[in-house]
Amino acid sequence: MTGTGLSLERRIQIGFGVAVAIIAGVGAAALRSTQATVDSARWVAHTLQVRAELEGAFADLIEAETGVRGYVITSDTSYLAPYHAARTTLRSGLAGLRALTADNPAQQRRLDSLETLVATRLDRLQRTIDTRRTAGLAAAARAVIGGGGKELTQLAHELFTRMEDDEARLLAERSATLQARARLARLAAWTGVLVASVLAGLAGVLVGREMAARRRAEQALRETQTRFQQMLGSSTAIIYANTVSGTTFSPSWVSENVTRITGYRSDEPLQPSWWLDNLHPDDRARVLAEMPALFADDQLTTEYRFRGKDGAYRWVHDESRLLRDATGRPIEVVGSWVDVTARREAEVSLRAGEERLRLLVGSVRDYAIYMLDPDGHVRSWNAGAQHIKGYTEAEILGQHFSRFYTPEDVAGGRPAAALRATAAGGRFEEENWRVRKDGSRFWADVVMTAVRDDRGALVGFAKVTRDLTERKRAEQALRSYAAQLEVANKELEAFSYSVSHDLRTPLRSLDGFSQALLEDYHDRLDDTGRDFLQRVRAASQRMGTLIDDLLSLSRVTRGDLQVAAVDLSALAAAVATELKKSDPERAITFAIAPDLVARADAGLMRVVLQNLLGNAWKFTGRRPAAHVEVGVMAHDGRRAFFVRDDGAGFDMAYAAKLFGTFQRLHAAAEFPGSGIGLATVQRIIHRHGGQVWAEGAPDRGATFYFTL
Amino acid sequence: MHDRSILLVEDNPDDEALTRRALAKNNIQNEIVVARDGAEALDWLFGTGPHAGRAATPELVLLDLKLPKVDGLEVLRRIRANPSTRLLPVVILTSSREEKDVVTGYGLGANSYIRKPVDFGQFVEAVRQLGLYWLVLNEPPPRPDAA
Numbered sequence: 029m030t031g032t033g034l035s036l037e038r039r040i041q042i043g044f045g046v047a048v049a050i051i052a053g054v055g056a057a058a059l060r061s062t063q064a065t066v067d068s069a070r071w072v073a074h075t076l077q078v079r080a081e082l083e084g085a086f087a088d089l090i091e092a093e094t095g096v097r098g099y100v101i102t103s104d105t106s107y108l109a110p111y112h113a114a115r116t117t118l119r120s121g122l123a124g125l126r127a128l129t130a131d132n133p134a135q136q137r138r139l140d141s142l143e144t145l146v147a148t149r150l151d152r153l154q155r156t157i158d159t160r161r162t163a164g165l166a167a168a169a170r171a172v173i174g175g176g177g178k179e180l181t182q183l184a185h186e187l188f189t190r191m192e193d194d195e196a197r198l199l200a201e202r203s204a205t206l207q208a209r210a211r212l213a214r215l216a217a218w219t220g221v222l223v224a225s226v227l228a229g230l231a232g233v234l235v236g237r238e239m240a241a242r243r244r245a246e247q248a249l250r251e252t253q254t255r256f257q258q259m260l261g262s263s264t265a266i267i268y269a270n271t272v273s274g275t276t277f278s279p280s281w282v283s284e285n286v287t288r289i290t291g292y293r294s295d296e297p298l299q300p301s302w303w304l305d306n307l308h309p310d311d312r313a314r315v316l317a318e319m320p321a322l323f324a325d326d327q328l329t330t331e332y333r334f335r336g337k338d339g340a341y342r343w344v345h346d347e348s349r350l351l352r353d354a355t356g357r358p359i360e361v362v363g364s365w366v367d368v369t370a371r372r373e374a375e376v377s378l379r380a381g382e383e384r385l386r387l388l389v390g391s392v393r394d395y396a397i398y399m400l401d402p403d404g405h406v407r408s409w410n411a412g413a414q415h416i417k418g419y420t421e422a423e424i425l426g427q428h429f430s431r432f433y434t435p436e437d438v439a440g441g442r443p444a445a446a447l448r449a450t451a452a453g454g455r456f457e458e459e460n461w462r463v464r465k466d467g468s469r470f471w472a473d474v475v476m477t478a479v480r481d482d483r484g485a486l487v488g489f490a491k492v493t494r495d496l497t498e499r500k501r502a503e504q505a506l507r508s509y510a511a512q513l514e515v516a517n518k519e520l521e522a523f524s525y526s527v528s529h530d531l532r533t534p535l536r537s538l539d540g541f542s543q544a545l546l547e548d549y550h551d552r553l554d555d556t557g558r559d560f561l562q563r564v565r566a567a568s569q570r571m572g573t574l575i576d577d578l579l580s581l582s583r584v585t586r587g588d589l590q591v592a593a594v595d596l597s598a599l600a601a602a603v604a605t606e607l608k609k610s611d612p613e614r615a616i617t618f619a620i621a622p623d624l625v626a627r628a629d630a631g632l633m634r635v636v637l638q639n640l641l642g643n644a645w646k647f648t649g650r651r652p653a654a655h656v657e658v659g660v661m662a663h664d665g666r667r668a669f670f671v672r673d674d675g676a677g678f679d680m681a682y683a684a685k686l687f688g689t690f691q692r693l694h695a696a697a698e699f700p701g702s703g704i705g706l707a708t709v710q711r712i713i714h715r716h717g718g719q720v721w722a723e724g725a726p727d728r729g730a731t732f733y734f735t736l
Numbered sequence: 737m738h739d740r741s742i743l744l745v746e747d748n749p750d751d752e753a754l755t756r757r758a759l760a761k762n763n764i765q766n767e768i769v770v771a772r773d774g775a776e777a778l779d780w781l782f783g784t785g786p787h788a789g790r791a792a793t794p795e796l797v798l799l800d801l802k803l804p805k806v807d808g809l810e811v812l813r814r815i816r817a818n819p820s821t822r823l824l825p826v827v828i829l830t831s832s833r834e835e836k837d838v839v840t841g842y843g844l845g846a847n848s849y850i851r852k853p854v855d856f857g858q859f860v861e862a863v864r865q866l867g868l869y870w871l872v873l874n875e876p877p878p879r880p881d882a883a
C-alpha cells in the first residue's frame with residue numbers, strides 16, 4: 029500500500045470507471061459523427077435531385093415552344109402533343125421543386141417568379157395556337173414573332189440558371205461539411221481506442237501487483253500462524269477461551285501446551301467441570317466470589333492453587349478478559365494461565381525473612397537501627413534507637429536526623445556531608461559525638477548505607493549507631509594506663525641499669541678486698557678468719573649472680589618479640605653441647621626429637637631451653653648416668669614441647685611454687701640456683717601466648733611442658 | 737709527652753685500687769694515670785684545663801662508662817673525633833652489661849668491651865688477658881707526633 033490515502037481497490041475502480049466513461053464518450057462521438065455524415069449525404073442527394081428537376085422543367089418548356097411553332101407552320105395538331113404534355117409535367121415539376129426547396133426561402137421566392145413566368149409563357153403559346161386556328165398562318169406567325177415569347181423564355185432560363193447555381197453552391201458547402209465530420213469521427217475513434225488501451229494496460233498492471241501483494245500477505249499470514257503455534261507450544265502461558273451464555277462458561281478452546289504444563293490431555297480441559305474440580309478447595313469460594321468482577325470490569329486477574337494431573341497443587345496466575353458482541357452481550361472469555369508457584373514460594377519465604385528481620389531489628393537494644401528518607405528524615409525506629417537516643421518512635425518519625433548531631437557538627441554541615449558521602453560511596457562510617465534527647469552526649473560508632481531500588485534510584489539510608497561511650501572511656505583509661513606503664517617501664521629500665529652498674533660495684537669491692545686480705549694478710553688470720561672471708565666472697569658472688577639473673581628476667585619482658593620459624597631441635601642440641609662442654613665428665617645422654625619447629629622469638633627460646641636443659645643438667649647431677657629427653661606431644665589440641673629428665677624430681681604438692689620468682693624447692697647447698705630461671709621461662713612462654721607446667725615426683729625425675 | 741702509661745678513667749676509688757692490684761698481680765709495670773671523671777680524662781688527653789699545654793698520649797685507655805660530669809661514651813666520642821687520639825686503643829671496662837651500652841660503645845669505636853666481674857679472681861684474669869693483648873701482643877698504631 030502506498031501512502032496516497034486511497035486503497036488499491038478504490039484506485040482500480042476509479043481507473044476502470046474513467047476508462048468506461050472515455051470509451052462511452054468516444055462511442056457517442058463516433059455515433060454522432062456517423063449520423064452527421066449520413067445527413068450530409070442526404071443533403072447532397074437532395075441538391076442533385078433539385079438540379080435535375082430544374083433542368084427537366086426547363087427542357088419541357090423548350091419542347092412545348094418547339095411543338096407550338098411546328099403547329100403554327102403546319103397546322104398539324106400532332107405537333108401540339110409536347111405542349112399538352114408540358115402543361116402537366118411543368119405544373120407537377122414546379123410543385124415538386126417547391127416541396128424540395130421548402131427549407132430555402134430564396135429558392136421559394138425564385139420559384140414564385142418562375143411559376144408566373146411559366147404560366148404566362150404557356151398562356152401566350154395557347155393564344156398563338158388559337159390565332160392559327162382562327163386567323164390562319166400569317167396572323168399566327170406575327171403573334172409568334174411579335175408576341176414577346178422569346179423574352180419570357182429568356183427570363184425563365186435566367187431564373188432556372190440562378191436556382192441551379194444556388195443549389196451548386198449548397199452542394200459544395202454540404203460536401204465540405206461532410207468531409208470535416210468524417211475526419212473528426214475518425215480522430216475521435218482512434219483517440220478513444222488509445223486512451224482505453226492505456227487505461228486497460230494500467231489497470232492490468234495494478235491488478236497484477238495487487239494479486240502479488242495478496243499472495244505475499246497470505247504467505248506472511250501462514251508464517252505468522254505457524255510461528256504463533258510454535259510460540260504457544262513453547263510458552264509458559266496457557267491460552268484458553270470459554271463461550272459465555274448468561275453467567276455460565278463452557279470451555280471452548282485451550283492451547284496445546286496445557287499438556288506439557290499441567291499434564292492433562294488437551295481435550296480434558298474442555299470438560300465442563302474440569303476447572304472447578306481441580307481448583308483447590310480452599311481457594312474455590314474466594315475465586316468464585318471474584319467472578320462477578322469479570323462481568324463488571326470485563327477483566328479479572330486472580331491467583332489460585334490448581335491440581336495438576338500428578339495430583340500436586342500449583343499456584344496459577346489467571347488473567348481473563350470478557351468479550352462482548354455489538355449489543356454488549358457477553359459472548360466469550362479469553363485468558364492466559366501461568367504457573368507462578370516458584371514466585372509465590374519465593375514471596376512467602378521473602379515475607380518470612382522480612383518478618384524475621386523485622387523482629388530481629390526490633391529486638392536489638394544495643395544498636396540503633398533506623399531508616400532515613402533521601403533527605404535525612406527518620407522513617408523507622410527500633411528499640412535500640414530509643415534506648416540509645418532517648419526518643420520514642422512517635423516523637424522522632426519524620427524528624428530530620430541532624431538533631432542527633434552536636435550543634436558544632438550541625439553548624440559545620442556534617443549531617444548533609446554524611447548524606448552526600450553515603451549517596452556517593454554507598455557507605456559511610458565514622459566515630460564521633462552524638463546528642464541524646466536529654467542533651468547528653470555519647471560517643472557513637474555510625475555506619476550509614478545507601479538504599480537503592482532495582483533501577484538504582486536512591487530511596488533512603490539505613491543507619492546503624494552504637495553507643496561506644498563506655499568503650500571510649502575504657503580506651504581512654506587504657507591509653508592513660510599504657511602511658512603510665514610506659515613511664516614505669518622507663519623508670520624500671522633506668523633502675524635496672526643502675527642495678528646492673530651500681531649494685532655490682534660494692535660487691536666487687538667486697539669480693540676483691542676479701543681476696544686481698546686473704547692474700548696479703550694470710551698469715552695473720554686463723555682458719556676461722558679465712559673461712560669468714562671466704563663466706564663474704566661467696567655471698568658477694570652469689571649476689572652478683574642474683575643480680576644478673578634478675579636483670580635477665582626483666583630483660584625478657586622488655587623489647588619486641590621477633591617471631592619467626594625457630595628450629596627448637598637445633599637450639600636444644602646447641603645448648604646441650606654447651607652444657608657437656610662445661611663438664612665433659614658427666615655421663616648424660618640427650619635424646620632430642622628432630623624437626624621441632626615453632627614460630628617464636630629465637631633469642632628468648634634459647635633462654636627457655638638454657639634454663640630447662642640447665643635445670644635437667646643440674647638436677648641429674650647426682651645420677652651416675654642421666655637421661656634427658658626433648659620432644660613434643662599433643663595436649664588439648666595443641667603441640668606441647670617437653671624436657672624430661674630422670675633426676676631429683678619434685679613433690680607435686682609444691683608444683684605451684686615452681687615458677688615463682690626466688691622460689692626454690694631445693695636447698696642451695698643441694699642444688700645451687702637463684703630461683704629465677706623458671707620464672708624467666710614462664711614469662712617468655714606467656715609472652716608467646718603459651719602455657720608452661722611441670723610434672724614430677726621426688727627422685728623420679730621431672731618433665732617441663734610448654735606450648736607456644 | 738708520650739710514654740707507655742695507661743689512662744684509667746674511674747671514679748670509684750675501690751675499683752681503682754682493685755684495678756691497680758689486678759694490673760700489679762699481672763706484672764704490668766706501666767705508669768697508671770687515673771682520671772676521676774670524664775672531664776679530667778679529656779683535659780689530660782688534650783692538654784686543656786688544669787693540664788693546659790701538657791697533652792699526653794697513653795698506651796691504653798681503660799674507660800668506665802658511668803662517670804661524673806662527662807660520661808664514658810662521650811669521652812670515647814671526643815677521643816675518636818680528635819685526630820691526635822683517633823687511633824688510641826680504648827678498652828671499655830664497666831659494670832654494665834646492657835646491650836645498648838655494648839652496641840653504642842663499639843659503634844663509637846671502642847676496641848674492646850670488658851665487663852668487670854664480681855669475682856676478683858675472674859677480674860684478675862680479665863686484666864691479665866687485656867694487658868697481654870693490648871700491651872704486649874698488639875702492635876700499637878703509629879703515634880701522630882712520633883711520625
